[in-house]
Amino acid sequence: MNKAILDSLLEKKVELKQRINAIEADFKKGRSQDFSEQTSENENNEVLNEIHHEAKIELDLVTQAISRFEKDEYGLCSQCTAPINPERLRILPYIDTCINCAK
Ligand SMILES: [Zn+2]
Secondary structure, three states: OOHHHHHHHHHHHHHHHHHHHHHHHHHHHHOOOOHHHHHHHHHHHHHHHHHHHHHHHHHHHHHHHHHHHHOOOOOEOOOOOOEOOHHHHHHOOOOOOOHHHHO
């Protein structure tokens, strides 16, 4: 399989980890603000929570894609083992199901 894909997955993993760390640092910083700012702080935390949650899901998917790469299973559907359309992989490099199984 294409090494460029693996490289981009590894890069993506680093990027996501940095994003998650930055959000977690923000959470800690936010706690020390005074009471009058707490309402907007809570709203802000909600947004951060959501980004944090999504980044973690993405990180999981990227990590799984990398381990599939190592097992030589990358690009194969995890449900039916059919090869995944290369165009689909190009857009979603960490997808693990073919278009039929994704439905
Ligand atoms: Zn499939």
